[in-house]
Amino acid sequence: MKLGILGSGMIVKDFLSMVVDLPQIELKGIFGTERSLKVMEELKETYKIEQVYTDIDNCLSNDAIDTIYVALPNHLHYSFTKKALEANKHVICEKPFTLSYDQLVELEMLASSKNLVLIEAITNQYLTNYKKIKEELKTLGKIKLVECNYSQYSSRYDAFKEGTILPAFNPKMGGGALMDINIYNIHFVVGLFGEPEAVHYFANVERDIDTSGTLILEYPDTKVVCIGAKDSTSEIQSTIQGTDGSIIVKGATNVVDAYKKILNKKETELVNHNSHPHRMYEEFKVFDEVIKNRDTEFAKKQLNHSKTVMSIVEKALQHAGISLG
Structure with a gap:
């Protein structure tokens, strides 16, 4: 998995503290606001992330990234997941997936039309x-x-x-x-x-x-x-x-x-x-395999659970x- 991370809050810092034990996940980029730039630069240095972005389009245009991890505030999950799918990236999205059932169904249809993996990060x-x-x-x-x-x-x-x-x-x-x-x-x-x-x-x-x-x-x-x-x-x-x-x-x-x-x-x-x-x-170990194998059937099963x-x-x-x- 060649990963681009959206967000720099507590959940991202928690994730980065663990991902060193999954060397198959390559940290290609991290995106956030100008206000978070200092934090992202520190995370880049600590965890060897290749690029820092404050422009989402620049982040999504990076061909070295095949998967986006959406770890932004809840109300931004839908819009940024949609942008990532439109840019032909697989998406792992933090909970709650969206703020409505209809939004989730829309994202599912978009992912399906592009044969992309769309999955919710829900640890249990x-x-x-x-x-x-x-x-x-x-x-x-x-x-x-x-x-x-x-x-x-x-x-x-x-x-x-x-x-x-x-x-x-x-x-x-x-x-x-x-x-x-x-x-x-x-x-x-x-x-x-x-x-x-x-x-x-x-x-x-x-x-x-x-x-x-x-x-x-x-x-x-x-x-x-x-x-x-x-x-x-x-x-x-x-x-x-x-x-x-x-x-x-x-x-x-x-x-x-x-x-x-x-x-x-x-x-x-x-x-x-x-x-x-x-x-x-354990969830990101599975996600890496699912994305490597483009296992959209497994992702569909998990999406049914999320729905x-x-x-x-x-x-x-x-x-x-x-x-x-």
Whole structure:
């Protein structure tokens, strides 16, 4: 993969700290605003990135780049992904893919028309621990209840309360607890159980944005609660309860560091099969293979998953009376 990175924020710095362990990924360029130029120059020097760009068209015209990693603020995902696809680049886009289901479908059609790989960077779907959980669901009997709680007080909430609206709490920029933090829980659940029959979102709404909320997903025999909060903190944990046992994931659903398996009348087992300590390693290892092989069928399968998630997000926001963008 010959990669061009769009963005220079925390997620990019986190990615770059890991990508040294994937030497098959060549860092061809990084794009950002003039305001971010100093940061990008420092990243270029530290991680041996070949070029720094402040003009997106110059970046996309670089024939040495075959793939673009979109790691910009949420509201820019759609427009920059579209530009990259139009420039005949494969695209890996950070979550949330877009701000609407229709935008995602449009991008999917564009990628398909050009035989390009379009895929969402959502870590839990590629973690070995997560894949093992999916395999072990059958040992839990009939799944009855699932609870995912990802609640983490945001320092930006202090500014928000004082009237400073930063992107994380700006409805026009795709902010809010559902899009920023609870969406990991949605991906976690959808990857295990598919599309639910009903969606309800009970949100704490301040200045037209959800600062926290409880999402209810209804399946025929299973009830799911996904809690996401940026205005309060709790123990971050997910539990899958079945008639024959349960699985407990300590920590966030985008990391899945390890999990406990508790079967009825048996000793608790602590399980960790992840192949690398960094949550982004396994997904980008897969992405490199998918792009090298131009595996658009795999990308299409993952896009179907992403579309299910986006459909749930739209229904949830509609139920809570929240409008984004």
